[in-house]
Amino acid sequence: MKRVAVLLLVFGMNLAHAEAGRLKAPNNPKWKEECGSCHIPYPPQLLSADNWRSLMGGLDKHFGTNATLDANDSKKILAFLEQNAGSGERYSAASLRISDTPWFKHEHHVINNKEWVNPQVKSRSNCSACHGKVLLGE
Ligand code: HEC
Ligand code: HEC
Numbered sequence: 001m002k003r004v005a006v007l008l009l010v011f012g013m014n015l016a017h018a019e020a021g022r023l024k025a026p027n028n029p030k031w032k033e034e035c036g037s038c039h040i041p042y043p044p045q046l047l048s049a050d051n052w053r054s055l056m057g058g059l060d061k062h063f064g065t066n067a068t069l070d071a072n073d074s075k076k077i078l079a080f081l082e083q084n085a086g087s088g089e090r091y092s093a094a095s096l097r098i099s100d101t102p103w104f105k106h107e108h109h110v111i112n113n114k115e116w117v118n119p120q121v122k123s124r125s126n127c128s129a130c131h132g133k134v135l136l137g138e
Pocket of ligand 1: 034035036037038039042047055062063064065066067077096097098099100123124125126
């Protein structure tokens with residue numbers, strides 16, 4: 001399986017084979033709607049509760065955009081993220097990016113720099129370029 005995913009990238013195809021369902025989070029329509037409008041709703045288990053708290057505390061300066069929410073929605077979404085957060089250093093990054101966590105680097109060590117900047121991918125944060133919708137078990 002690993003080999004297949006890597007070969008697909010080498011031949012310029014953009015579908016990796018992440019295990020479907022592994023990242024399934026409990027359904028939360030509010031979170032999906034609000035945190036899935038600009039990018040995929042990033043799975044809560046991929047970042048620590050501490051990181052989610054910092055991220056939700058700074059939505060007005062969210063990676064160069066303003067993603068401010070209604071205070072009540074924000075509170076509910078944070079509670080959901082905290083409940084489903086990953087635990088330990090593996091899921092922590094000072095940048096508050098999943099794509100900078102030790103877990104992410106480990107899972108993606110087979111990908112070389114050329115593949116990250118492929119025009120179909122552009123950014124490590126663009127999970128769906130390689131994983132499609134498989135990530136969330138959809
Ligand atoms: C107005 C658009 C917008 C909304 C709404 C939004 N984001 Fe983002 N988010 C961004 C942008 C832009 C980036 C940076 C993407 C990049 O670097 O390619 C980002 C990046 C992120 C990252 C880091 C991705 C990585 O590299 O690992 C996380 C985590 C994240 N957002 C979580 C959330 C959460 C949680 C919500 C809902 C509360 C949310 N976002 C709502 C625009 C948005
Ligand atoms: C350039 C393409 C690419 C991008 C972008 C990318 N991934 Fe991956 N990802 C892969 C490949 C290829 C593998 C498999 C690596 C291997 O087989 O060793 C992988 C592995 C994974 C796995 C482990 C799969 C398993 O077997 O459980 C997860 C989970 C994952 N990625 C999540 C993400 C998330 C979340 C993002 C965005 C923040 C992301 N990926 C961005 C290509 C990508």
